[in-house]
Amino acid sequence: MKAALRTISLGVACAAVLAPQIASAQSTVTLYGRVVSGLAYIDHVFDPVANASFSKSMVASNQWGTSMWGMKGKEDLGGGLAANFLLESGFELKNGSTGGALFNRRAYVGLSNDSWGSFRLGKNLFISNDVWDLDPTGQQWVGSATLVRGRNWPGANNVVEYSTPNMGGFNATAQISLGEQAGNSKANRGEGISLTYANQDLMLRAIYSQRHNAAGTFTDVFSTSKETIIGGTYKFGPAKLYAAYDYITAPEATLAAASKLKHAWVGVRYDVTPALTLIGSVFHVKSDRVAGKATLGMVGADYSMSKRTLLYATFGNVSNSNGANFGVDGVSGNPAVNQSQRTIYAGIAHSF
Structure with a gap:
């Protein structure tokens, strides 16, 4: 009995000595998020049943950016190697809906090293979302995804992903x-x-991506297709200029659907003051067959009341x-064929 008690005491003492060392290896887990509404x-929202167009007013949710919350963490494993994770969920602020999945945007774990880069497994945004920093709107609903009907902002499951370290200003990410x-x-x-x-x-930036359908082919330019995006930004003084070209093909599309889209845009963000930024952009798309062509223009303003509230x-x-x-925002309802459409939205975004 005494021997058992000595063994337990020794174990407790060892745990007390090792616990601070174990705890110190784990960095603090960070909780973060953003809430957006207005x-x-x-x-000119067309109702095919009534064969008429109507206007509508809405409590806006996510038009400026996604409401989300998440947590991330990192552990130093020694020798420059680190383990990390990220869990993130987007939601509709006006009704609290997450679309049925707890972590519907990102859920991955990985390893990283300053010398060889980072490796991730799990769920992430599809790689075409990297168009974000080529879009002067920051991927608002009226933005780079509108005239391609969301082709460049989907999520991706069962992901294997690798990113290089920064090499003299150059880096690359590959995803499957x-x-x-x-x-x-x-x-x-x-x-x-x-x-x-x-x-x-x-x-x-240059982005190339492919999304296959259930048969493994490319039949819809707006969902299952091949996409190439090239573009850049240049900042001088208070202005930042944007330009990009987006080419999408669906080689197996039927003759009743578009098989090619040519999409391009230019824009600017201009800092009037440290708090106020004005935004302007023009997007144009043209299809080879039935989808037609369209020009989308937008103007906007962001005003930072603080570092967290805008x-x-x-x-x-x-x-x-x-x-x-x-449609003018790609989400709220399309107009009739050949008809124009307008939208205006305003609100508040708070980050934490």
């Missing part, structure tokens, strides 16, 4: 989203690569032709 108005279907390795698979060069005020306002207008019916 009011929005949109006109496995379809995990027996007998067809291409079914529901996504893959891509994103290359970036940044040097002082200049940033250049007020925003955006106005957008889309003009359709050649049989097109692109």
